[in-house]
Amino acid sequence: MKKTFISFIIFSASLSAYGQLDVVVTEEGAPGGKVQIKNDDNNANAFAGITNGKGAGLYGLNTSMSGIVVGIRGSSASITHGSSAISGVTGVYGLITTASAGDNSAGVRGINNGTGFSSVGVIGYQAGSGRGVYGETPSGFGVYGFASEPDHAGVGVKGATLGNYGAGVEAAYSGTGVGTALQIDNGTIKVSGSNRAAFVHTATVANKIGTNSTDIDNPMCNGDPNCLVFITQRLNPEGLIYNNSPVGVFYNSNRGKWVIFNEGTFLLPTNAQFNVLIIKQ
Structure with a gap:
């Protein structure tokens, strides 16, 4: 399949620094899509979208009304290990750069306007025995779930398992002393279902x-x-x-x-x- 390469040499205003941008144009439906933006510099971004207003630095839209469709997809093939929640290989990376971010600011925000029971704002999946969703914080809440309607039977966090020896929700103290694995604030314990404890x-x-x-x-x-x-x-x-x-x-x-x-x-x-x-x- 024939590919067409278009290269741009981009200089800074003082002509003291430059970067090269390679645009690869391919046939529709080819791996990588119609247009690829390629950068072989190990320390540079292949593409950066910047805005100083209320718009989006990068916006992806898929207008199809059926099928499994994606607005923006990020992927990485690296096998390098990370040392904490803020390092490691990342398919999609969201970052708030200021230490004084406002309330409810988010590095990554998922919103689903569907009102059905099975609609999901954010899905995390891991193919082995790792973690589908992982949250970490020095002193706050690693993962926080909140049901905001006081007159409805919403659930802040729900966990479920199909494993006979698994657990829907596991609370663990990971320190070296004797700590608290599960803390219940201002409420009772309620059981439901066909097999109740x-x-x-x-x-x-x-x-x-x-x-x-x-x-x-x-x-x-x-x-x-x-x-x-x-x-x-x-x-x-x-x-x-x-x-x-x-x-x-x-x-x-x-x-x-x-x-x-x-x-x-x-x-x-x-x-x-x-x-x-x-x-x-």
Whole structure:
């Protein structure tokens, strides 16, 4: 395929410095696009867009209404390692140059005006076991999520996993002492979904063992002798059923289930209820 090279020698105003710009014109659809701007200087930019107003230094627009389209794409083939969040190989680099930037300034900002549930402002993807999105700060928040509508059920940060042994969200203290992995400010802990870590267990005829104990049959704790099981007794609002006895729990290895039992010889009434909290180790 024939290529046409157009070169420009660009001098400074004093003629004491210069740079060379090579423009490569190719056929439409060729690798690299219609026009390439090439610079072999290791320390210079191939292209710099500059504006001193409210416009954009560089603006990319794809007007297609269908397909997987891109307005601006940046890529790099380097395998050089970085030492922190501010160094390393970068496909697209956004920078705020002043140390006194205003509130809500951003090195990179992603905005999606779609109102659907699956619309995303910023997506990060990593093909191996690294990090899809990584945030780092000396003293603020590495990653901050905020749901701004007080009358809606928005979520500041949501994590999910398909891995059987993974975690939707992991909080870790990475220092050398004994620090805080997870901090909850000014709110409760709420559980939801079909498999909840906290649930109500009812002693029924089917799950009672003898006269004073009941099996907890729940996938959150079945087959796991190392999980932590916490229980409190529930007083029926009508006052009809109440287990008037101290209780305890133990793991029955023969059945692979945790058991709530009455201490002593007190009978456990059918339909007595217990609040159960499971913490995995």
